[in-house]
Structure formats: C-alpha cells, structure tokens
Amino acid sequence: MTGEKYYITDVDKKEDSIYCYHNQMGEKFIPSHHHKKGQFLYTEGGVVFVKTQEKSYFLPARHYMWIAPGVEHSIHPSSPEVIMRNLYFPIYATDDAFYFNTSIHPVNDLLLELMLFTHRWTGHIDPQDRTAYTIVDAFKVLLPQISNFSLPLSLPLAKNKRLKEVTVYLEENLGKDFLFNDLATGFGFSPRSLSRLFQKDLGMSFIQYLTALRMLKALQLLLEKSLSINEVASKVGYSSLPTFSNTFQKIIGVRPSEYIKMNMMSGRDNS
Structure with a gap:
C-alpha cells in the first residue's frame, strides 16, 4: 500500500x-x-x-x-x-x-x-x-x-511575512538571550509595532511565544539527545536550571526529570 x-x-x-x-x-x-x-x-x-x-x-x-x-x-x-x-x-x-x-x-x-x-x-x-x-x-x-487534560504543544504560524522572519530567527537562535528592543530594531520594527504584531498575528505576546518555543525545543532535546537537563536548559536560553524547571512544569505539567522518566517508561512499555 x-x-x-x-x-x-x-x-x-x-x-x-x-x-x-x-x-x-x-x-x-x-x-x-x-x-x-x-x-x-x-x-x-x-x-x-x-x-x-x-x-x-x-x-x-x-x-x-x-x-x-x-x-x-x-x-x-x-x-x-x-x-x-x-x-x-x-x-x-x-x-x-x-x-x-x-x-x-x-x-x-x-x-x-x-x-x-x-x-x-x-x-x-x-x-x-x-x-x-x-x-x-x-x-x-x-x-x-x-482526555480532559490537553497539553499546549503547539505554536501558531506567523502569517505576516516580516514576522515570519522574526520567528524563524528565534527558532534558530534559541540559546541566545534576546533583548526585545534590539530584536525589533534589527528587523526594522519599533518595539511597539512588533509587540502589536505578535499579539495581532499570533494571538500572544512575544514573551509567551518565545517561552512556548523554548519549551517545545526542550521537549525535543530531552527526547532525542543524550544531553543533561542542565545542557538542555542552556541550549534553549536558560542560564538558571530552577527557572527552566519551573517554567517547564508550568507549561508541560511535569518537571523535566519527571518527563524523562515518563519517556523511559514509555520506551519499556513499547519494547
């Protein structure tokens, strides 16, 4: 077939x-x-x-x-x-x-x-x-x-061409510490206009979008790579492990260490 x-x-x-x-x-x-x-x-x-x-x-x-x-x-x-x-x-x-x-x-x-x-x-x-x-x-x-508990494991896709360039840049440089004003200027926006565009086009603020993007990437790294939680945190832009762990729990529902255990159990179940 x-x-x-x-x-x-x-x-x-x-x-x-x-x-x-x-x-x-x-x-x-x-x-x-x-x-x-x-x-x-x-x-x-x-x-x-x-x-x-x-x-x-x-x-x-x-x-x-x-x-x-x-x-x-x-x-x-x-x-x-x-x-x-x-x-x-x-x-x-x-x-x-x-x-x-x-x-x-x-x-x-x-x-x-x-x-x-x-x-x-x-x-x-x-x-x-x-x-x-x-x-x-x-x-x-x-x-x-x-299935009364759903995970917010999705991101809206930018429709605006210029905003799409910004989101691609964010995805390719997640380990960096972004300063919003510098990011806006670098792509030819005023901070106010870029902030409004995020809200209008994606229905969320810049910080909300960046945080969700970082958590999705962290999930991928935790599942696919043999990296420590500390290394994953660093690769998605967190210098503080407690901050990363707290943010992960808030969005995903469990801490990174618990998520790794869930994945290992799943692998045993399906073997």
Whole structure:
C-alpha cells in the first residue's frame, strides 16, 4: 500500500468504517492532506511535528494527537523509523464536541492497552464485524472521558511575512538571550509595532511565544539527545536550571526529570 493510497485515498473509501493502520513511516514526511474522518495518531521511536494551516504541533512520546475531521495537515517525523499508530473514526454531528477540535493529550495505561490490542487489525473495520468494531468504537467513546487534560504543544504560524522572519530567527537562535528592543530594531520594527504584531498575528505576546518555543525545543532535546537537563536548559536560553524547571512544569505539567522518566517508561512499555 503506497503512502498516497493510504493517507489520501483509502481512509475515506467507506463512510461508516473505522480505519486502522500501524506501520513504520518509511518516509521523511507526509505531504499536506485531509480526510473526512477524525484521526487518532500515536507514534513510537521518535517525535513528530504535525503542521496545519494555522499551527505547528509537537507530538512527543507517550502522548497522542487527535486531528479533527477535515483539518488539512502534513506530518514530519524525526526519522523514517518512527512507527505511526493510526485509528480513523467517522464523526457525526451528534458526537461530543471533543472530536471537532485538534489537540494533544497524554496516553494513560488503559488507552495504551486498547491501542496495542488494535495492532491485529489493518484497514477498514465495518460495523458488520461486531467483535472488532465494538472494541475500536469503544476506544472512540472513551477518548473524551479520559482526555480532559490537553497539553499546549503547539505554536501558531506567523502569517505576516516580516514576522515570519522574526520567528524563524528565534527558532534558530534559541540559546541566545534576546533583548526585545534590539530584536525589533534589527528587523526594522519599533518595539511597539512588533509587540502589536505578535499579539495581532499570533494571538500572544512575544514573551509567551518565545517561552512556548523554548519549551517545545526542550521537549525535543530531552527526547532525542543524550544531553543533561542542565545542557538542555542552556541550549534553549536558560542560564538558571530552577527557572527552566519551573517554567517547564508550568507549561508541560511535569518537571523535566519527571518527563524523562515518563519517556523511559514509555520506551519499556513499547519494547
């Protein structure tokens, strides 16, 4: 089954089926596409960036992403060896509001066990297949009930061309100590106009954007690199380890050391 057939054509061939697909990526990225069904996406063996027209999402270990029906998105894994576990569900107007919003959530043990149980199935599961369909449909029904905590692991994409240049510069120089006034002047803005542009275009302040960007990069480094927490803090612009740890906990919900342990446990669970 080719990537194009799977990602763009096959999922929506049957309106009422639930579609299962577990496979190694084998590709550097999946180009922009959409489907009528809602998508449950879980990955193993690396991290994945998912880009929509409005945001860039970071999907780390031991978390899943729910992609709402009809949302245009592309998928960018950290390596072609990443394993993707996908379940696609038909969504109806009477379904819970949860299914109509794209979001990232931690995976608990119950969800992990149910997902591992679906490994035996590939392709369409029709309602007529009572046993399999009942199990995967129960998986769908459970999601809103056990996913009441979502992680802010996304950043809005700048629409303004000049602001996009600023955000690219920030991403490529996260280890630096940025002075906002100098940054604004360097890109031909007054501090006031750049501050307004961040709020208008991205819906957040410069500090909020920079902090979120630093935390997303820190997550990536903690997962992919053999760096100490202190080294990660330095690479994303924090000279104080307590400040980095406190900020990480505020945004991600756990301290960096706890997050590393969660990732190690996830690796053992999936081995």
